[in-house]
Amino acid sequence: MQARSLAALLLIVAALLLRGAAPSLSPLLVSLALLALIPEVYAFFLSLYCGGWPLTELYCFKSYCASADRGGNCTYVGVEVVDCRHGCYDLSEKEFFNLSTTLFHGGFAAPSVDYIVVVHRRRFYVVLRSRSSIDEARSNLCEALRSLGEALSIVGCSWVPLEGVQLLRILRPDVLKPSRKSIPSRALVLVAATLPLALQLYSLVPLSLAACLAIVKGWSAQGYTSVRPQSISTIESVNSFYTFPTTRDILSRSRTLYSLLPRDSYIAIRVEPASIEEEQAIDAEAYRSYEIGTALEKLSLIHKSSKFFAATRRRWERREALYRVSGIVIADERFKRLLARIGIKLSNLPVGLEVLQ
Amino acid sequence: MSLFRLLHRALTPRPLALSGDLAVFASPLSILPPREEVRGFFLGLDDIGREVYINPAALPSMHGIIVGTTGSGKSTLARHLVLEAIEQGIPAWVIDPHGERSYRRLFTIGIDLGEDKVNVFHAPGWQVSELAGELASYLEHVYSLRGARFHFRELLRRCFENLSLDELARYDHLPEVKRLREDLEKLHGEGGATIDSLAEKSMYFTFPKLFSREFKELASLILLLLLQGYRRTLGERHRLELMVILEEAHFLAPYLLDLYKEVRKFGYGVIAVTQLPRELDPLLYQLAGFVIALSGTESYVNDISLLFSLTPDERDHILYKVHGAALLVRQGDPRPRKVMLKPRREALAQE
Numbered sequence: 001m002q003a004r005s006l007a008a009l010l011l012i013v014a015a016l017l018l019r020g021a022a023p024s025l026s027p028l029l030v031s032l033a034l035l036a037l038i039p040e041v042y043a044f045f046l047s048l049y050c051g052g053w054p055l056t057e058l059y060c061f062k063s064y065c066a067s068a069d070r071g072g073n074c075t076y077v078g079v080e081v082v083d084c085r086h087g088c089y090d091l092s093e094k095e096f097f098n099l100s101t102t103l104f105h106g107g108f109a110a111p112s113v114d115y116i117v118v119v120h121r122r123r124f125y126v127v128l129r130s131r132s133s134i135d136e137a138r139s140n141l142c143e144a145l146r147s148l149g150e151a152l153s154i155v156g157c158s159w160v161p162l163e164g165v166q167l168l169r170i171l172r173p174d175v176l177k178p179s180r181k182s183i184p185s186r187a188l189v190l191v192a193a194t195l196p197l198a199l200q201l202y203s204l205v206p207l208s209l210a211a212c213l214a215i216v217k218g219w220s221a222q223g224y225t226s227v228r229p230q231s232i233s234t235i236e237s238v239n240s241f242y243t244f245p246t247t248r249d250i251l252s253r254s255r256t257l258y259s260l261l262p263r264d265s266y267i268a269i270r271v272e273p274a275s276i277e278e279e280q281a282i283d284a285e286a287y288r289s290y291e292i293g294t295a296l297e298k299l300s301l302i303h304k305s306s307k308f309f310a311a312t313r314r315r316w317e318r319r320e321a322l323y324r325v326s327g328i329v330i331a332d333e334r335f336k337r338l339l340a341r342i343g344i345k346l347s348n349l350p351v352g353l354e355v356l357q
Numbered sequence: 358m359s360l361f362r363l364l365h366r367a368l369t370p371r372p373l374a375l376s377g378d379l380a381v382f383a384s385p386l387s388i389l390p391p392r393e394e395v396r397g398f399f400l401g402l403d404d405i406g407r408e409v410y411i412n413p414a415a416l417p418s419m420h421g422i423i424v425g426t427t428g429s430g431k432s433t434l435a436r437h438l439v440l441e442a443i444e445q446g447i448p449a450w451v452i453d454p455h456g457e458r459s460y461r462r463l464f465t466i467g468i469d470l471g472e473d474k475v476n477v478f479h480a481p482g483w484q485v486s487e488l489a490g491e492l493a494s495y496l497e498h499v500y501s502l503r504g505a506r507f508h509f510r511e512l513l514r515r516c517f518e519n520l521s522l523d524e525l526a527r528y529d530h531l532p533e534v535k536r537l538r539e540d541l542e543k544l545h546g547e548g549g550a551t552i553d554s555l556a557e558k559s560m561y562f563t564f565p566k567l568f569s570r571e572f573k574e575l576a577s578l579i580l581l582l583l584l585q586g587y588r589r590t591l592g593e594r595h596r597l598e599l600m601v602i603l604e605e606a607h608f609l610a611p612y613l614l615d616l617y618k619e620v621r622k623f624g625y626g627v628i629a630v631t632q633l634p635r636e637l638d639p640l641l642y643q644l645a646g647f648v649i650a651l652s653g654t655e656s657y658v659n660d661i662s663l664l665f666s667l668t669p670d671e672r673d674h675i676l677y678k679v680h681g682a683a684l685l686v687r688q689g690d691p692r693p694r695k696v697m698l699k700p701r702r703e704a705l706a707q708e
Contacts, residue, residue, distance in 0.1 A: 003367035039368040081385040090692040100380030124385040237372040254387035320375035
């Protein structure tokens with residue numbers, strides 16, 4: 001939605017400039033708009049140039065890690081959830097649902113902190129990331145850790161704080177390897193960046209722009225790829241969001257995952273509590289699409305409305321909180337198919353590695 | 358926000374999810390298995406493929422129970438535990454009323470109680486009156502002689518003091534006393550093995566085929582009482598130094614209850630093997646450090662279910678799988694562990 005709005009804005013500005021003060025800026029703005037609409041082109045060039053997806057370098061200290069790039073500083077701390085008194089294997093459906101939601105509502109609620117849930121070798125970690133300055137980050141992260149610890153205690157889980165080196169092993173796991181830079185691939189990106197400009201093929205300027213940006217971004221960055229035979233997949237959507245699953249269904253899907261989770265899989269999911277505006281937008285979308293759908297007799301809109309309405313009902317009737325999630329799964333194909341069955345749609349792009357930045 | 362961050366944000370899908378969705382794939386409750394031991398006696402694999410161990414040193418009580426119907430693999434499991442113990446340098450005893458050949462081949466020393474003699478009067482760790490009193494109280498149960506314990510106590514005390522069974526012979530006109538004397542004479546021998554020599558080695562105790570049930574109970578009981586006293590003389594021990602497998606343990610149910618209550622820290626563990634859960638006092642299941650319930654019929658599983666409040670999954674695990682399926686209940690574990698047993702090849706019964 002955000003990218004689409006940005007593209008629309010850029011196109012409007014480009015149209016205004018076309019006959020205005022700086023007509024030569026218009027193609028650039030149109031290219032940027034196209035790039036915002038189809039950023040996968042940039043992702044493709046960036047992967048090609050770096051030999052994988054670039055990740056910033058982490059500097060780890062005794063109890064935390066930090067990274068710095070052009071976007072700003074990040075500070076990371078984390079905990080390992082060592083053991084839980086109960087789990088989906090012995091809890092009743094209601095108990096499981098209540099304890100899990102208690103954990104998310106109480107433990108994943110601090111503002112200005114991102115939560116990254118990492119499941120690696122069947123161990124469970126929560127990494128907290130703050131984008132503020134060091135001093136501010138310290139107080140934010142301490143507060144967030146305290147509430148996370150309390151929530152974990154309430155649901156019967158014990159935890160230990162992670163040291164810097166352990167954090168590094170989690171955020172740059174051994175299932176990812178630094179990629180080698182291939183000269184032919186780099187040359188190809190260089191050609192894609194320069195050839196349209198050299199030949200004055202203005203219709204290919206967006207391509208050239210994507211390649212140029214990839215070169216700038218990937219100039220000194222280290223790319224990462226997965227260790228074969230596993231591949232990186234990005235979480236595309238959570239289909240179960242649009243349904244009204246019973247607590248029994250939630251428990252049964254959890255048990256399926258519990259039983260079939262491979263030992264060598266790696267899952268990293270960034271969980272961000274949604275803003276109030278986003279929460280309201282769900283309700284608004286449900287009502288709006290219903291009204292337009294019934295007015296125009298459009299079945300697709302009525303169907304869309306029912307999907308959002310299910311989410312709305314869950315928010316109001318079961319008091320489920322709304323989150324934005326993004327993440328990656330590094331596992332074999334069989335497990336990825338299983339995830340699709342339990343409601344997590346994956347795509348084969350490495351862009352999800354962004355959650356480890 | 359920089360251009361790159363905008364671009365990367367546009368690239369990364371950020372779908373919406375509600376807490377119920379996250380509960381499935383981002384909650385420790387759906388990922389983390391219960392904690393498992395990594396040392397001790399290997400048992401098998403749990404439902405997610407992890408190795409499962411019994412670590413007697415980590416349990417509050419070293420005593421255990423193996424329960425399962427005929428053919429479920431109780432004896433195979435017991436043999437497996439014996440092999441595991443011996444491999445770890447822990448001597449093991451098996452007291453087996455049936456005289457199974459599969460047990461015998463695991464041991465270099467086998468004692469046929471009734472033919473090979475044991476010195477019953479060499480009882481370190483016991484005062485004469487104390488041992489006589491203890492033995493007499495269980496004899497009531499063994500010979501079904503309600504109310505005779507004080508008479509037996511007095512007679513046995515004199516026997517232990519005189520180091521002779523002659524005192525019992527004076528009462529041969531009483532059939533109950535005569536029976537007891539005859540049984541004790543079958544077991545006891547002046548130059549027989551003493552408990553301190555027996556307790557240091559792995560060995561197999563069995564009985565000649567035609568001996569009565571009462572004799573088997575009496576002999577097993579005396580052996581265990583002598584062992585209890587001997588272990589007491591060694592003082593408190595917090596690691597397992599001797600493992601005793603007691604087949605058909607329901608014969609000695611009253612003794613086991615007292616043993617499980619009193620002797621927890623003397624460095625030996627008695628693993629009671631029995632067929633039906635109701636054959637033992639329910640208190641034993643609460644006192645045992647671990648219970649391994651093997652598969653069985655529906656009524657058997659119902660009993661196990663009542664004892665441990667099993668969930669439907671756990672119930673099904675031992676109801677519908679036949680060989681190797683077991684539930685491991687350990688003190689300190691919140692739930693029974695579903696295990697597929699992996700006994701050693703040498704533990705399997707051979708034709």
